[in-house]
């Protein structure tokens with residue numbers, strides 16, 4: 001334990017010979033703007049792995065420069081985590097919806113089945129803090145489903161009630177849940193077999209307007225009826241703790257369990273802990289974790305989290 005191998009093999013393939021016993025596979029995505037949250041997520045994941053566990057973390061690199069790559073590696077010093085870097089073909093996502101300006105990196109995980117040579121992975125958003133052994137999550141059987149996820153707090157918890165989606169899509173799946181895909185154990189063998197990536201990109205092309213919840217909309221529709229349940233403590237999103245995006249639609253006991261014993265805290269929507277106006281009661285725990293990474297000492301302030309008018313001005317200058 002303790003030695004970090006940084007697999008810069010570029011092939012997107014894990015070495016032949018199968019995985020070491022006790023090794024789990026996780027996946028995440030981001031660019032330079034998300035390097036620090038990714039470091040906190042991976043650091044907290046590594047610190048909470050069970051005994052005899054290790055992890056290979058597949059990073060979908062959507063533009064992480066060498067300085068942040070090194071900083072990310074230093075942040076995992078002493079932890080049994082190996083990073084495997086992948087370069088998703090973001091042009092493929094852009095060409096699914098030409099002319100639209102969106103953060104292509106948010107769609108990158110749609111390409112996971114083609115990039116990551118694993119039977120299954122636990123995908124994790126970067127805006128999370130891990131407080132329990134993700135090995136337990138990795139070991140959960142996904143079959144007979146294609147993926148597992150906690151029901152999303154938006155809408156009434158069902159795809160049919162997600163009014164931001166076209167009626168035809170909703171009516172096609174009256175019983176499907178509308179899931180929060182920020183924490184997503186997903187069967188990649190199944191995804192490859194069923195053409196998940198092609199279906200999701202085709203849907204991105206066909207959907208009128210920008211998907212409101214971007215990649216999550218696409219995953220919920222493409223995998224409709226095939227997303228199995230996950231206890232809410234594995235994706236304790238913000239409105240388990242605060243009233244930020246309406247009621248959670250969780251059963252009261254599950255909500256209480258997620259609140260009292262969160263395994264993964266998900267700083268959803270406007271509760272990002274690296275923002276000055278973070279309303280989340282667990283911002284302090286994220287600061288403690290960031291202080292164990294190569295970003296130690298980071299706190300949001302006027303300069304690293306400027307007011308919106310300053311960010312807008314900077315954008316205008318860039319486009320002049």
Ligand SMILES: [Mn+2]
Pocket residue numbers: 125126127182266267268269
């Ligand atoms: Mn998230």
